[in-house]
Amino acid sequence: MKTTSRAPAPRRLPPEQRERSILDGAVSLAGESGLEALTVRAVAARVGVTPALVAHYRPVMESFVAEVFTTIVSAERDEVIASYDDGVDLRTNLLRLIETLLDDSRDDVAMVWVQSWALGARNEALGARVRAEMDLWHSALEDLIARAAAEAADITVDPASSAWMLLAMVDGMSAHSLVHWAPRDRTDLARRTLAAVLDAPSTSTPTSTSTTSAPTSPARTHS
Structure with a gap:
């Protein structure tokens, strides 16, 4: 039977730590590529979470x-x-x-x-x-x-x-x-x-x- 692999789910963190990780990831991304690089998808990829999770913590980009x-x-x-x-x-x-x-x-x-x-x-x-x-x-x-x-x-x-x-x-x-x-x-x-x-x-x-x-x-x- 053929199986498909899935990306591992992001590790569960307390809300405060997750929020901090999203901010830290965005700061790192902006430092490398500027503010124009900050999109929900780009930040999610940097942090290793889903875009929906980034949007949950920061709904207004x-x-x-x-x-x-x-x-x-x-x-x-x-x-x-x-x-x-x-x-x-x-x-x-x-x-x-x-x-x-x-x-x-x-x-x-x-x-x-x-x-x-x-x-x-x-x-x-x-x-x-x-x-x-x-x-x-x-x-x-x-x-x-x-x-x-x-x-x-x-x-x-x-x-x-x-x-x-x-x-x-x-x-x-x-x-x-x-x-x-x-x-x-x-x-x-x-x-x-x-x-x-x-x-x-x-x-x-x-x-x-x-x-x-x-x-x-x-x-x-x-x-």
Whole structure:
């Protein structure tokens, strides 16, 4: 008698563990192939479960994409900001931060950011998360600059404007690098941009980081 083989049924897990495995699988998939790769079938194949099970735990794919985006970029932000060294001057700290974000090893996060700006125009759940993460990045960097300025009389820049300029530079160069269009020495350009920002005296009052009045140019406020 001829028999047909069937794929083994997914191992039963407690709901919390299954939910975590689905999120982890989606994060891994997005890191490899970007947010555009996130479909119910693709996530199910990555995790080794049925599409119906993924749909059960995450019934709205647009919201799930937004969740995956937040998981990826918030982890990078926490890591990078935590590396700030209070025992080192602001210029050195910011250069280290910029070099870290521009490192080729972070192209996966840069891809997630670039795709989020495009997909967020049609996916409102994602768009809202993108705006929130941009605000958090900007606020974190503005706070670092403001703290340093309060302790050093020679730092007279506007922390809010400085944060916008630095983040716009990082985002632009990160996006360019994905298609291999970038200066030969990105570190040198980062150093010169940082000098231009920090050596310029403040001439305006701090700008709001509200999502209703933020500049239209993209800023990673991770990649």
